[in-house]
Amino acid sequence: MPLVTIMASISTPLSFLSTTTNVSAATSSFPLQTKRHRYPKSKRHISRVSCNGGDDNIISKGNRRDVLIGLGGLGAAASFTYNPFAVANPVVTDQNSCGRPNLPAGAKPIPCCPPKATNISDFVFPSNQPLRVRKPAHLVTGDELAKYKEAIRLMRALPDDDPRSFTQQANIHCAYCHDSYALDSTLPPQVKVHFNWLFAPFHRWYLYFYERILGSLIKDPTFALPFWNWDHPDGMDIPAIFTDRRSSLFDAKRNANHQPPVLVDLDWNRRGVDTSGEVEKNYAKVYKCIADVKGPACFFGSSFQAGGGVSSAAGSLETLHNTCHSWTGDPTDPNGEDMGSFYSSGRDPIFYCHHSNVDRLWTIWKEKFGGVDLSDTDYLKSSFLFYDENKNLVRVTSEQCLDQSKLRYTYMDVPIPWQNAKPKPATNKAQRAALTPTPLNPPNLPLVLNSITSFAVKRQFKSRSKEEKAEREESLVFEVAFDKSKDVKFDVLVFWKGDPTQATPKDREFAGSFVNVSHAPNAKDTTAKFIIGITDLLDDLEADDEDNVEVTLVPQYGVVPVTINNAYVSYDECSFKT
Numbered sequence: 224m225p226l227v228t229i230m231a232s233i234s235t236p237l238s239f240l241s242t243t244t245n246v247s248a249a250t251s252s253f254p255l256q257t258k259r260h261r262y263p264k265s266k267r268h269i270s271r272v273s274c275n276g277g278d279d280n281i282i283s284k285g286n287r288r289d290v291l292i293g294l295g296g297l298g299a300a301a302s303f304t305y306n307p308f309a310v311a312n313p314v315v316t317d318q319n320s321c322g323r324p325n326l327p328a329g330a331k332p333i334p335c336c337p338p339k340a341t342n343i344s345d346f347v348f349p350s351n352q353p354l355r356v357r358k359p360a361h362l363v364t365g366d367e368l369a370k371y372k373e374a375i376r377l378m379r380a381l382p383d384d385d386p387r388s389f390t391q392q393a394n395i396h397c398a399y400c401h402d403s404y405a406l407d408s409t410l411p412p413q414v415k416v417h418f419n420w421l422f423a424p425f426h427r428w429y430l431y432f433y434e435r436i437l438g439s440l441i442k443d444p445t446f447a448l449p450f451w452n453w454d455h456p457d458g459m460d461i462p463a464i465f466t467d468r469r470s471s472l473f474d475a476k477r478n479a480n481h482q483p484p485v486l487v488d489l490d491w492n493r494r495g496v497d498t499s500g501e502v503e504k505n506y507a508k509v510y511k512c513i514a515d516v517k518g519p520a521c522f523f524g525s526s527f528q529a530g531g532g533v534s535s536a537a538g539s540l541e542t543l544h545n546t547c548h549s550w551t552g553d554p555t556d557p558n559g560e561d562m563g564s565f566y567s568s569g570r571d572p573i574f575y576c577h578h579s580n581v582d583r584l585w586t587i588w589k590e591k592f593g594g595v596d597l598s599d600t601d602y603l604k605s606s607f608l609f610y611d612e613n614k615n616l617v618r619v620t621s622e623q624c625l626d627q628s629k630l631r632y633t634y635m636d637v638p639i640p641w642q643n644a645k646p647k648p649a650t651n652k653a654q655r656a657a658l659t660p661t662p663l664n665p666p667n668l669p670l671v672l673n674s675i676t677s678f679a680v681k682r683q684f685k686s687r688s689k690e691e692k693a694e695r696e697e698s699l700v701f702e703v704a705f706d707k708s709k710d711v712k713f714d715v716l717v718f719w720k721g722d723p724t725q726a727t728p729k730d731r732e733f734a735g736s737f738v739n740v741s742h743a744p745n746a747k748d749t750t751a752k753f754i755i756g757i758t759d760l761l762d763d764l765e766a767d768d769e770d771n772v773e774v775t776l777v778p779q780y781g782v783v784p785v786t787i788n789n790a791y792v793s794y795d796e797c798s799f800k801t
């Protein structure tokens with residue numbers, strides 16, 4: 224939906240209250256309890272990303288049906304419901320299954336598959352390698368900058384069919400994000416590294432090999448990719464090293480209005496052309512997506528397995544990173560190329576520094592905020608293929624990247640100015656009670672999100688004990704249907720009493736934003752969940768004794784229709800509990 228239309232359809236604050244009396248099926252059957260709780264059975268993984276049968280694109284991939292990946296033979300019979308005790312069925316990339324990518328409209332057709340290798344070796348941890356120290360990009364100067372530019376220049380100079388070349392490296396992202404690899408013997412869905420738990424490990428590996436290739440091209444094993452330190456005021460604009468037109472680090476396809484000194488807006492809503500991001504708002508945004516997140520599924524995203532156990536929900540790390548993609552890409556290109564669409568984003572050298580910071584935030588989450596890595600076998604054994612600096616195709620698993628020191632790289636220790644930036648509530652309990660005496664109704668589902676909408680979502684439990692809260696993160700879950708090749712953003716406010724257009728991430732009531740960056744269009748893959756942990760949030764709002772969560776959805780941009788098929792409160796989806 225064009226922004227103008229959204230804005231036109233936004234009503235005045237008091238007039239968007241939903242009037243339906245329908246009760247969400249997900250939440251109606253559990254009486255409110257305040258004693259020791261029995262949790263309802265998970266409804267976490269009952270929806271698949273894609274359901275069945277191929278579209279044209281898939282048919283063109285020929286004999287994928289014969290390709291068995293991992294234990295994919297079990298695929299056809301596998302249950303759609305996640306079962307942690309089931310036979311392991313991790314996603315295992317098969318080079319022979321690589322086919323034509325599924326590109327968004329307006330994209331120039333390109334083949335994304337890497338050259339086929341006759342031999343695939345298993346990854347071996349490097350020995351005797353010096354530690355590579357990744358620095359903030361805005362601090363990279365002199366000799367270091369010269370080396371970085373030279374490395375990228377040499378990579379650009381490699382012939383396109385060299386798997387280490389600039390083009391092939393960019394295409395890795397296209398292949399893994401645009402449905403090139405088959406997931407298993409059942410068609411579709413395809414391997415996807417967004418909107419699920421593969422996001423963090425895939426991108427860590429991607430950078431690892433990219434960095435090693437650059438280092439080998441300049442014969443410097445200490446070469447380290449800088450990180451775009453957009454969580455610090457000094458790094459919040461596009462780092463100067465990327466803006467010199469004569470440099471190999473330059474990419475012409477970027478938003479002309481977002482050049483330095485304009486600061487990145489991590490909550491960018493596409494209003495106006497020249498607005499600069501705001502430091503405090505960016506802090507609040509990073510705090511919410513990193514410091515505030517406890518449940519592993521809420522941080523890493525939903526599970527993604529071969530053999531049918533597929534769901535689709537981005538973690539907060541991924542969601543935070545999405546806005547930066549859209550903000551950087553050129554809005555005059557059909558899909559915001561380069562950074563604004565996943566098939567093309569690897570063509571901008573800044574992509575790798577953006578992801579270096581994303582990877583760093585994963586590390587910070589573990590080191591400073593008690594984050595714990597996933598231990599599910601299907602996660603640990605999921606695997607990807609990358610060419611190394613010697614042009615050998617290597618199989619790596621997610622498990623192998625969890626200990627950064629074994630990969631011999633680290634991040635320079637720089638200040639983390641957002642670590643205490645916990646937002647404050649705009650209203651307290653007493654003020655809330657005085658402001659809206661009328662209770663909200665449940666949502667009228669399915670809800671087409673074309674205007675600001677408020678409704679109540681019933682909670683199964685309230686006033687849980689400290690132990691229960693620590694064990695099970697309460698979350699607010701939305702099942703969203705939308706076109707994945709289009710950018711979408713809507714914000715979720717809870718217990719918000721003012722004008723919803725005035726809420727910002729600096730308000731505690733601003734629970735989070737659903738953000739999609741253009742990727743593979745697929746008529747069979749149009750749904751995702753949005754899961755937000757709310758245990759601490761409700762405590763901070765003095766709302767843990769409420770029977771309902773009062774929700775306001777604020778559409779910001781996106782193409783109609785974005786539909787909310789379900790909205791409910793869960794006690795297991797953030798934490799992978801069953």
Ligand code: C2O
Pocket residue numbers: 396400416417426544548565578
């Ligand atoms: Cu695979 Cu920043 O995206």
